[in-house]
Amino acid sequence: MVNISLLATGFIFSQDCDLKLEGKIIDLYSDSPLEAAVIEVVGTNTNAISTADGLFTLTEQCPKKIKLKISHLNCKDLFTEIDLRQSESLSFYMDHHVESLDEVVVAEEKTNNLSTTAKIYSLSESEKDRNSHDGLTGVLEQLSGVHALSSGNSIAKPVIHGMFGSRIGIIYNGIMLENQQWGQDHAPNVDVNAFDNIRVIKGASALKYTGSNPGGIVILQSSFPKKIDSLYGKTILSGMSNGKGASLVSSWTRSFQNGTYFTAQGTIKKSGDLSAPNYVLSNTGYNQKNVSLAFGKNDTESDWKIYFSYFNNETGILKSSHIGNVGDLLRAIESDKPIVINPFSYQINNPKQLNKHYTTSIDYSKYLNDKEKLSLKYSWQKNNRKEYDLRRGAFKNTASLHLNLDTHHFNSNHEWTSSFAEVNSGLFFEIQNNFSTPGTGTKRLIPDYLKTRFGSYITAIIHKNKNFDFGLGLRHEYLSNDVHKYYHNIRWESENYGPRLGPYVINEVLSQKLVKRKIVFNTFSFNAGVVFKASKDNTLGVQFNYVQRAPDIAEMFSDGLHHSLASIEYGNPFLKKETTQKLLLDFEKKYGFFTYIISPYITLGKNFIIIEQSGFEQSIRGAFPVWEYVPINAIFKGVDLDLSYKVNQKLRLRNNTSWVEAVNSDTKEPLVNIPALTIKNQVEFSIPNWERFHASVISKNVFHQHLFPNNNNITSTFENGKKVDKVVDISTPPDGYMDLGLDLNWGPYQLFSSNINISLSFDNILNTRYRNYLNRLRFYSDDKGRNVMLQLKIKH
């Protein structure tokens, strides 16, 4: 009897799978509804997506305990169990900060994968698209505290809080970019258009990924594909007046309800010679072709992804910047305009750079239970860099630098999450092989080496209560460099390397000594952070980073001539690891429609490696200044400020300001290439009755940098038929300037099933002549003049 009753009940239950679960997804902080959250019933193929009101409905549910997984871009996945007995309507709160540009100064997100309490600055889609033709650095430069260190107008790398190169980490789709980042004239070999999500952490606060970047970290990520049967995409077509260039960026995703997806993205960019206000910048065109493909499946409890990308960039270098000696440099500095000005052309001649970067990666992750997730990742990056100079004879069309860098990286991450804490721990292993293709007919700037790295990390975020978050991180790395380096006998003897490096000499040929050395470093990095929310409108963040960084190969072994500066650069083979400590505060406050974030910081560097002028080397071309890497003690002090004031629905004012100062703390001498005070003001407005139109005026004021070291030289030259000694002033920064821009945007307009936006943007609208201290080619020409860009954005 009892049995029958049970059976009957079971029977009734299975018959009654017609329950409805309605829900609303709400942002924990703003209480506003969240759109496009994916709600899945674990163990089934049933899912739903929240509407603009945050609402979703799951139909045909059986009366039993079900487990829901709720995911949203940039939110931590939420797991919840519901004992469903009747049709219900529930609310779910997700830990998310609104990205809407209208409300916040910098779109900040609680992210699921960076495991840090550090403040994360991110760029909106429109900010990214606005500068998409400019490359990664141009896009990042819109953030406070970020500047561009450039070589001419199309080669630029990001500077964060005064640091650049190996001190900045760029992480794309979870992979640390390895592309000869040490070079001042080496732009990151990654296409910013392949990513939806661009974020910056101003410090070494993402130890899950890297522990050796005291300057900061740039994180590029693609968005999570939707879990529906759909084909969607976006295409941006831009035309630029300066350089008569064009770019086409298109990305497409085919997604399926079962979580399988395929994404393809491509970028083509072409530009001819750019122009300064008064002349053509000859040989500054570029061609870029990039492709990325991803194929994967996001299951409820596991996901996998196979990713491939190819980056190809050919960039001309201002012809006039190829010089032979210090006398030529003096003549270039004294000349008001570049020595060579040819008619506009799309042709890219020597000197030029040709860079290719291939990436392949495989990801797999699985929820072991509702608290634990295990992720595995393997990536292979292949970077090929060729630099061509103006050469003579048989070597005319041979690259004078030809480096091949292969990096294999394997890592595993274990994530444990509960309502009060999130702990990530992992192991990683990496092999990097740098091979210089022989036959360049010039000595290797970077020697051949094999680098092996492995280590482990643990990061934790503890949610003490609604007001306090604590973050802790620890990372250890073992790094071994196996280096084969040729030293010229002249250098060997002048530096008296014999006693220390003599035992490592394995060959002597062509008056050079081949040294084989293994150099090992063990580094520890640590960070701690607190975020205190005094109220909904007041937040205080404190971050402390302790970073040990092993000197990179360039700092230890570079050996070569820099044509644009007529200088010789030498590495220092005895460098020790560098230690930096950074303390960063973030005060964030809202008064109604007025918001500000003020972030002061201080960084102390011990054994901080810089390059410094150390003497001269005589050659038949004259005396060449020699620059060598040296360890010093350094102090960086700075503050970033972000303000936003929404006057009304039609008008908003924004400001961001960055100031940084860096000195050698022993000699008190300022460090070279530190960005000057920069103030950006922006007025965003729309016009009543002009629906679908908005505009903004942006002014960027870069002040004169008055703190700089003196690296001037004296050379003899002819003047009015007499031989005189003259100062070659490579130290004095140029005057400050203002760059005024205007953006006009129309849209969205509906065309079939697509949304279309059109924008007309002006850069340097006043066609102001200026030179930028952080542009290495400032001795040769003015910066870029006015540019008008027409951009068509189609969302399919």
Add this chain to the structure above:
Amino acid sequence: MLKNIFTKAFVFAIILFVVSCDKDDSPDPENEEEAITKAVLVVTNTSDNSSETYNFEVEGHHHDHDDDHTDDGDDDDVDDHEGEHMKVELESNSTYLFEITFFNESDPSNSIDVTKEIIEEADEHVFFYELTDSSITIESAAGDTIDSSGDPIHLKTEWTTTSAAIVDIVGYLIHEPITKTGVSTRTDLGGSTDAEIEFEAHVE
């Protein structure tokens, strides 16, 4: 399943490691193929065909102590020393033939005459003497290389002296000059300096 993938990936990584570590062959040396390490100036008095040879050669910080560099020039050769300039003795009211040639001796066992390459690329090269005094006139000499535009590249020049004087002279080998005509100073030429020699002409 999971363990399986983990194990496979780990084994794969180990194989990569082993394969990469096996690579122990030494890289080939690179010679500075393009460098010019020596300029040789031969000055011939056209009246009696007597000639003098001047070598311009500097490298490194410690030129004098460089054991690997053997000076195997003639006894007549005059070495350039830092600080003090080479002196070229000329007679007043005379005519001389100046012939300049260039060598790459970055591999000391193999001296390469670079002049041929410069002559082959005559369109992209020119030699230019800049003087502090106008008492000497310099013109392209017979046998000088003429480029495809009909401009001489001044590797062979004829010098005519007038009154006695001490003249500072700098000679530049210029790669890709912007012009070769109407030139009065180094600045007019543009281009990049591939070699630069400095001497004093003592006209007596």
